Amino acid sequence: MSVEWWIVLATLGGPVIAVQTQKFIERASENRRQKQIIFRALMANRATRINDDYIRALNSIELEFLPRWWKPQNRNVINAWRTLFGELHNPPVDEPNANRAWNQRIDDRLVELLSAMSRALGYRFSSEELRRGIYYPRAKVELEQAQLGVLLGARAVLEGKTALQMKVVEFPNDPAVATAYGAPIHNMVKAYTDDGQLRVHISDDNKIVSEPPVKD
DSSP: OOOOHHHHHHHHHHHHHHHHHHHHHHHHHHHHHHHHHHHHHHHHTTTOTTOHHHHHHHHTHHHHSOOBTTBTHHHHHHHHHHHHHHHHTOOOOSOHHHHHHHHHHHHHHHHHHHHHHHHHTTOOOOHHHHHHOOOOOHHHHHHHHHHHHHHHHHHHHHTTSSOOOOOOOOOOOOHHHHHHHHHHHHHHHHTBOTTSOBOEEEOTTSOEEEOOOOOO
16 A cells, blocks of 8 residues: 555644744734834824834834835835934034924925835825824923923033023011021121131130120
8 A cells, every 4th residue: 555645744744834824924913013013103203203102113113114025015114214214314503494494304204104104004194194183282392392491401500501590689678687687697796806816715614615795
């Protein structure tokens, strides 16, 4: 009786193929999940681009969107990210017009990146939706600007680049308050001679003690 080798191979290889197929599916599912996490972080924080989640998501793009021959859209994501990366690392000189133009280029490159990522994940967001569909309260913007101003001001003081400004509004004009503050200072002055030496006397037990202040 001849042995049907194809049956033997199918019997032995079936479980192996099934396990490898399952692992492939799990890896693909996990990769898609990580891509969605990156995309959601960028979408949710595209109005607050100094957020830690936003920065972490940008730095994870090349890890999760590796170009593969069966995933050509990943290459578009990587190209869009590298274009944005180049703009981020070439800020302009500190001039209002140059800064506005640079910020506009950053906005355009970010929209291109989000558009490429949405297509790779099977979403269909338009460029207008990615650019305009942002809610960020004005009060939040003003709060962040105020906090930044406080931090920059404190840094300038600590580094010695500026000084704290003090303004005397008024001096106390209540005679009782003035007397209360002036009496201790007056007594202290009388405890010293005209040449700045402390008045002392020697007691009967040879102890040196402060001389009582001179009476007016």
